[in-house]
Amino acid sequence: MAFLDRFAAARTAENPLGLQLLFFAPPTLMTDDILKFLRNEPELTQASGEVVRVADVPGANQFIGGDGPPASVLGLFSWGDHAVKLAQFDAPMPYGPVETCVGPALLPPPMKVDAKQHQAHLLLFYAGTHPDVREQFAALCVVAGALARCDGAICILNEDARTACPAFDLIPDAGEDALTTYRQLPIPYLLGGFTKMTVGDAGVLWVRTFANYRLGLPELAIRMADHRQTARIFQLFTGIAGYLLETGEKLTAGESLDLGDGATYALREPTETEEFLTSTGPLLVLEGESENSAAIP
Numbered sequence: 269m270a271f272l273d274r275f276a277a278a279r280t281a282e283n284p285l286g287l288q289l290l291f292f293a294p295p296t297l298m299t300d301d302i303l304k305f306l307r308n309e310p311e312l313t314q315a316s317g318e319v320v321r322v323a324d325v326p327g328a329n330q331f332i333g334g335d336g337p338p339a340s341v342l343g344l345f346s347w348g349d350h351a352v353k354l355a356q357f358d359a360p361m362p363y364g365p366v367e368t369c370v371g372p373a374l375l376p377p378p379m380k381v382d383a384k385q386h387q388a389h390l391l392l393f394y395a396g397t398h399p400d401v402r403e404q405f406a407a408l409c410v411v412a413g414a415l416a417r418c419d420g421a422i423c424i425l426n427e428d429a430r431t432a433c434p435a436f437d438l439i440p441d442a443g444e445d446a447l448t449t450y451r452q453l454p455i456p457y458l459l460g461g462f463t464k465m466t467v468g469d470a471g472v473l474w475v476r477t478f479a480n481y482r483l484g485l486p487e488l489a490i491r492m493a494d495h496r497q498t499a500r501i502f503q504l505f506t507g508i509a510g511y512l513l514e515t516g517e518k519l520t521a522g523e524s525l526d527l528g529d530g531a532t533y534a535l536r537e538p539t540e541t542e543e544f545l546t547s548t549g550p551l552l553v554l555e556g557e558s559e560n561s562a563a564i565p
Contacts, residue, residue, distance in 0.1 A: 271318055271320050271325065271342075271344070272325060272327055272328060274318075274344055275342060275344050275353065278344055278346065278351040278353060278395040278396070279395065280353065280393050280394070280395045281394075284393045284394050284395065285393075285394040285401065285404050285405060285408060285428075285482065286391065286392055286393045286394065286408070286426075286427070286428070287392045287408050287409070287412050287424055287425065287426055287458075288361060288365075288369075288389060288390065288391055288392070288424070288425040288426075288427055289389060289390040289392070289412060289415055289416065289421060289422075289423075289424050289425075289435065290361065290366070290383050290386040290388075290389050290421075290422045290423050290424075290425065290435075291386055291387070291388040291389065291390070291418070291420045291421055291422060292382070292385075292386060292387060292388075292420035292422060293387050293388055293420050294340065294356065294358040294387070294388040295356070295388065295390075295415070295418035295419065295420060295421070296418070297319045297341055297343065297356065297415070297418065298319070299317065299318050299319050299343075301414075301417075302317065302319065302343075302345065302411075302414045302415070303315060303316070303317060303345075305413070305414035305417065306345060306347070306410060306411070306414055309410060309445075309446055309447055310445070311347070311348075311447055312347045312410065312447075314347055314348075315345060315346070315347040316345070316346055316347070317343065317344055317345030317346060318343065318344060319341055319342070319343035319354070320341065320342055320343070321340065321341055322338065322339055322340055322341065322342060323340075325342075328342055337357050337358070337359040338357075339355040339356060339357055340356050340357065340358045341354075341355070341356035342354070342355055342356075343355075343356075344395070345411055346396065348396075348398075349396050349397045349398045350394075350396040350398055350403070350404075350407040351394075351395040351396040351397075352392055352393070352394060352395060352396070352407055352408060352411045353392070353393045353395045354390055354391065354392050354393075354411070354415070355390070355391045356388070356389075356390050357388065357389050357390070357391070358387075358388050359387070359388065359389075360386055360387060360388075360389065361386070361389040361425075365425070365427045366383060366384060366386075366425070367384070368427070368430050369425040369426070369427060369430055369431055369432045370383045370384060370423070370425070370432050372430070372431075372463045372464045372465065373423075373431050373432040373433070374433075374462070374498070375423060375432060375433070375434065376434075379422065379423060379434060382422050382423075383422050383423050383432070386422055388420075390415060392408050392411060392412060392415075394407060394408055401459075401482050401483050402451055402459070402483070403451070405450070405458075405459050406447050406450040406451045409438055409446075409450035409453075409458075410446055410447060410450060412424050412435075412438050413438040413439050413440060413446060413450075416435040416436060416438050416439050417439060421435035421436075422434075422435055423435050424437075424438060424458070426458050426459065426461065426479065428461075428478065428479045428482070429458065429459060429460055429461030429477070429478050429479035430461050430463050430478045430479075431456075431457075431458060431461040431462055431463060431478075432458075433457065433458050438450070454502070454506040454510075455480070455483070455485075455505075455506060455509040455510065455513075456477060456502055456505045456506055456509065457506075459479065459482070459483075460477045460478070460479050460480040460482070460483070460485070460505075460509060461476075461477045461478040461479050461480075462475065462477065462502055462505065463475065463476055463477070463478060464492070464495075464498065465544060467544055472491065473491065473492035473493075473494065473495065474489060474490070474491050474492060474544070474545075475489070475490060475492055475498070475501055475505075476488065476489035476490075476545060476551070477489070477505060477509075478547070478548075480509060480549070481547070481548045481549030481550075483509070483513060485509055485512050485513070486519060486549065486550040486551060486552045487547045487548075487549060487550065487551035487552070488505050488508060488509070488551070488552060488554065489538070489545050489551060489552070489553050489554070490504075490533075490553065490554040490555075491553075491555075504527075504554075507527070508525075519535055519552055520535070521535050521536050521537045521552060522535065522536070523535050525554070531556070532556075533554040533555060533556055534554070534555045535552045535553070535554060535555075536552070536553050536555065537551070537552070537553070538551055538553055
């Protein structure tokens with residue numbers, strides 16, 4: 269089957285899970301190199317795939333939509349019931365999404381500068397049939413990790429979650445089971461998002477998630493006393509999301525959440541004046557009820 273036939277057959281959902289990679293300059297993608305990295309994973313020894321230059325494949329333009337710059341390279345990699353499509357653009361990603369993801373991300377300041385000055389980007393889309401979102405995410409991460417080895421990779425974005433991480437974070441160490449690592453990444457790290465915001469003239473600090481809905485979980489938000497609470501709130505959101513996934517329990521507004529370490533939180537819905545907490549799915553605001561709670565309401 270020709271590449272374009274395989275590319276068309278791997279259909280993406282209406283709103284597929286995706287990742288985006290930023291580069292200093294257009295990378296040179298080589299099919300053999302990418303497959304080598306993928307097949308190094310025990311579960312991906314039978315991975316197949318190909319990257320092609322759009323200019324070399326008549327009809328490839330039909331798969332490139334939108335009003336932005338034309339894609340220079342298309343790719344498709346698959347194994348089992350997973351498939352990941354990629355499109356390379358030899359131009360910067362639109363400023364809005366980059367600023368939305370990079371601005372509040374927990375990235376070193378110099379990397380944020382590099383990201384905003386990038387000159388090429390890659391889009392990855394999940395195009396397989398596996399029903400588990402965390403498995404889909406792990407599939408995207410393993411391809412992103414292979415691409416992150418290319419010269420000039422800066423960072424990896426999740427536009428849906430409005431967050432970003434350094435590209436090298438998804439490059440596995442020698443001997444590491446990368447897929448296991450990707451499956452166990454804290455949900456706020458890249459999949460669910462962890463966005464800090466300064467709200468209003470008084471500069472009130474908030475932090476929230478944006479893509480927990482992908483997992484059937486509520487978005488979480490909390491007011492911060494100061495930036496020193498960032499790590500603790502990240503751990504708080506990680507623990508809550510992990511617990512809900514593991515147990516299948518539900519949280520609802522009006523309940524109190526007791527974490528068992530002396531920290532308790534009241535759960536409520538956003539008020540009409542908290543437009544910055546608009547979300548695709550349900551969102552719960554946590555308000556500290558004890559001295560050990562991570563935030564001061």
